[in-house]
Amino acid sequence: xxxxxxxxxxxxxxxxxxxxxxxxxxxxxxxxxxxxxxxxxxxxxxxxxxxxxxxxxxxxxxxxxxxxxxxxxxxxxxxxxxxxxxxxxxxxxxxxxxxxxxxxxxxxxxxxxxxxxxxxxxxxxxxxxxxxxxxxxxxxxxxxxxxxxxxxxxxxxxxxxxxxxxxxxxxxxxxxxxxxxxxxxxxxxxxxxxxxxxxxxxxxxxxxxxxxxxxxxxxxxxxxxxxxxxxxxxxxxxxxxxxxxxxxxx
Amino acid sequence: xxxxxxxxxxxxxxxxxxxxxxxxxxxxxxxxxxxxxxxxxxxxxxxxxxxxxxxxxxxxxxxxxxxxxxxxxxxxxxxxxxxxxxxxxxxxxxxxxxxxxxxxxxxxxxxxxxxxxxxxxxxxxxxxxxxxxxxxxxxxxxxxxxxxxxxxxxxxxxxxxxxxxxxxxxxxxxxxxxxxxxxxxxxxxxxxxxxxxxxxxxxxxxxxxxxxxxxxxxxxxxxxxxxxxxxxxxxxxxxxxxxxxxxxxxxxxxxxxxxxxxxxxxxxxxxxxxxxxxxxxxxxxxxxxxxxxxxxxxxxxxxxxxxxxxxxxxxxxxxxxxxxxxxxxxxxxxxxxxxxxxxxxxxxxxxxxxxxxxxxxxxxxxxxxxxxxxxxxxxxxxxxxxxxxxxxxxxxxxxxxxxxxxxxxxxxxxxxxxxxxxxxxxxxxxxxxxxxx
Numbered sequence: 001x002x003x004x005x006x007x008x009x010x011x012x013x014x015x016x017x018x019x020x021x022x023x024x025x026x027x028x029x030x031x032x033x034x035x036x037x038x039x040x041x042x043x044x045x046x047x048x049x050x051x052x053x054x055x056x057x058x059x060x061x062x063x064x065x066x067x068x069x070x071x072x073x074x075x076x077x078x079x080x081x082x083x084x085x086x087x088x089x090x091x092x093x094x095x096x097x098x099x100x101x102x103x104x105x106x107x108x109x110x111x112x113x114x115x116x117x118x119x120x121x122x123x124x125x126x127x128x129x130x131x132x133x134x135x136x137x138x139x140x141x142x143x144x145x146x147x148x149x150x151x152x153x154x155x156x157x158x159x160x161x162x163x164x165x166x167x168x169x170x171x172x173x174x175x176x177x178x179x180x181x182x183x184x185x186x187x188x189x190x191x192x193x194x195x196x197x198x199x200x201x202x203x204x205x206x207x208x209x210x211x212x213x214x215x216x217x218x219x220x221x222x223x224x225x226x227x228x229x230x231x232x233x234x235x236x237x238x239x240x241x242x243x244x245x246x247x248x249x250x
Numbered sequence: 251x252x253x254x255x256x257x258x259x260x261x262x263x264x265x266x267x268x269x270x271x272x273x274x275x276x277x278x279x280x281x282x283x284x285x286x287x288x289x290x291x292x293x294x295x296x297x298x299x300x301x302x303x304x305x306x307x308x309x310x311x312x313x314x315x316x317x318x319x320x321x322x323x324x325x326x327x328x329x330x331x332x333x334x335x336x337x338x339x340x341x342x343x344x345x346x347x348x349x350x351x352x353x354x355x356x357x358x359x360x361x362x363x364x365x366x367x368x369x370x371x372x373x374x375x376x377x378x379x380x381x382x383x384x385x386x387x388x389x390x391x392x393x394x395x396x397x398x399x400x401x402x403x404x405x406x407x408x409x410x411x412x413x414x415x416x417x418x419x420x421x422x423x424x425x426x427x428x429x430x431x432x433x434x435x436x437x438x439x440x441x442x443x444x445x446x447x448x449x450x451x452x453x454x455x456x457x458x459x460x461x462x463x464x465x466x467x468x469x470x471x472x473x474x475x476x477x478x479x480x481x482x483x484x485x486x487x488x489x490x491x492x493x494x495x496x497x498x499x500x501x502x503x504x505x506x507x508x509x510x511x512x513x514x515x516x517x518x519x520x521x522x523x524x525x526x527x528x529x530x531x532x533x534x535x536x537x538x539x540x541x542x543x544x545x546x547x548x549x550x551x552x553x554x555x556x557x558x559x560x561x562x563x564x565x566x567x568x569x570x571x572x573x574x575x576x577x578x579x580x581x582x583x584x585x586x587x588x589x590x591x592x593x594x595x596x597x598x599x600x601x602x603x604x605x606x607x608x609x610x611x612x613x614x615x616x617x618x619x620x621x622x623x624x625x626x627x628x629x630x631x632x633x634x635x636x637x638x639x640x641x642x643x644x645x646x647x648x649x650x651x652x653x654x655x656x657x658x659x660x661x662x663x664x665x666x667x668x669x670x671x672x673x674x675x676x677x678x679x680x681x682x683x684x685x686x687x
Binding site for chain 1: 629630631632634635636637638639640641642643645646649650652653654656657
């Protein structure tokens with residue numbers, strides 16, 4: 001589904017990703033872990049198409065197509081979704097109207113008519129129940145005054161509505177208490193299928209108790225330096241990242 | 251001949267056309283003298299520092315249109331709020347169109363200034379209200395000198411006028427260049443409520459210059475909602491001089507939607523002559539090309555325990571320029587005044603500009619006055635967020651700009667008007683998305 005080959009990326013001439021290789025197949029869950037500043041969030045943003053990052057070398061291939069040159073909306077139309085570490089507050093746009101616009105613009109890009117209003121309402125109801133979201137919440141301005149937990153839940157709600165092929169969860173666990181973490185993880189698991197894939201970016205192992213990865217990759221200094229199974233996550237949790245760094249530098 | 255000289259020398263001809271026995275004859279004569287002295291404002295005057303009239307004064311305007319031209323409703327329907335029942339006072343090239351209008355004398359007077367200035371039954375109102383609050387600057391004086399036509403609205407006490415009143419001025423291009431001087435008088439007596447929508451619409455590419463004066467009197471506990479739609483052609487310019495006198499516990503709200511025109515100057519002046527008055531001014535300006543919109547507001551707090559609220563949003567693209575100059579005067583007697591002023595702007599292009607200037611003159615010591623102005627660009631991280639959800643760049647931009655200006659629409663009480671403004675905004679931003687936010 002997603003093939004990243006020798007990806008180098010920089011921001012303002014500062015190299016951040018220095019040759020990433022990653023292959024994600026349908027139905028898989030990949031975890032990307034690593035210390036602060038290792039390039040985890042950059043990797044997520046580059047795949048999602050954030051324009052301030054420059055791809056200097058390498059390729060990002062989605063379903064056989066190179067998506068390097070596509071704008072973020074075009075990637076979204078092809079099924080890429082990123083759950084933001086820091087979702088942006090947008091006063092004046094309600095959650096409902098935002099998601100309606102997102103869905104209908106995606107449909108428009110695929111040559112489909114707008115989703116009928118009753119169908120949209122039904123879908124919103126269904127997905128908000130899945131994530132235990134209060135209906136009143138949906139008429140509030142997008143992320144404005146939301147608690148950390150509400151913001152993250154809202155991200156997963158959007159993911160549930162948009163049903164992406166490839167979901168990248170960037171530090172979705174940060175700022176969540178254990179109950180919210182469970183609800184969010186549960187939501188992600190319910191959306192999981194044989195046809196889609198998830199990349200979980202996290203600093204800590206605790207989210208991976210709920211969203212169990214098939215592969216765990218350790219990112220350090222812009223490269224994937226180690227790949228293993230979920231046991232690797234436990235090992236990192238117990239021993240920290242220093243031993244990985246030492247192994248690399250040895 | 252310079253426009254000023256032309257106007258001054260046309261005054262005699264004008265006087266011959268109108269009834270010089272009218273009580274306003276002396277007022278007009280006085281006004282033309284004032285105009286002769288004052289002339290048109292220039293950039294040397296502080297209040298006109300950022301707005302030059304040179305480019306609009308250079309045309310050889312006809313001062314009185316010679317021919318009358320009829321318009322069919324179907325051809326201009328789109329400029330009306332036709333979905334709702336309303337009173338209509340319609341002018342074509344400055345002349346009243348009875349064909350398109352719907353006036354009334356049934357308990358309220360919604361009719362013509364030309365009647366009010368000449369018929370004895372209106373004499374008392376004219377004597378008490380006409381030209382009582384319009385200032386004697388050059389432009390207002392010019393309008394007063396040539397005041398003959400416009401809307402006359404008198405709502406006696408305890409009337410809730412449910413149907414909005416639409417005032418529309420069309421210009422057809424019958425003249426190669428036309429200058430108009432519409433004069434409106436709105437008197438709302440005790441406990442009455444009225445809603446007025448005003449629009450100036452050119453149907454031609456010939457230059458049009460409108461110098462309008464509106465005097466509004468909101469008497470005790472009256473409520474006045476006034477909406478100005480400024481979405482004219484790029485060859486039409488408007489100088490709107492509005493003066494509002496409020497008595498105790500009255501509420502007067504003016505919404506100004508400026509989306510078009512070559513040059514638009516809004517001189518909006520409030521005088522609070524009573525206690526517990528609410529004065530609200532709101533505006534959305536969305537312009538591009540080389541358009542220019544200047545909001546010049548004044549709130550004069552004279553009595554204690556009153557409020558004023560100003561909220562102006564501006565979005566400027568291309569080489570468009572904007573001005574906001576908000577003056578608030580709080581007299582010594584006006585204790586416990588609450589005066590708020592906000593002017594927020596987004597510049598879409600590097601070449602667009604806005605000059606914003608709050609001006610507070612406070613002589614009372616127990617008041618709450620706040621003002622804030624911002625000038626910014628569209629938030630890049632918000633753009634990425636929206637686009638990453640599949641909303642294309644243009645639509646994302648439009649959504650953010652609409653969200654930015656949205657709160658100004660909250661207080662629009664006529665749903666059909668709100669929809670119309672929303673559609674004009676979507677159109678202006680070049681998108682086709684439902685902003686049912």
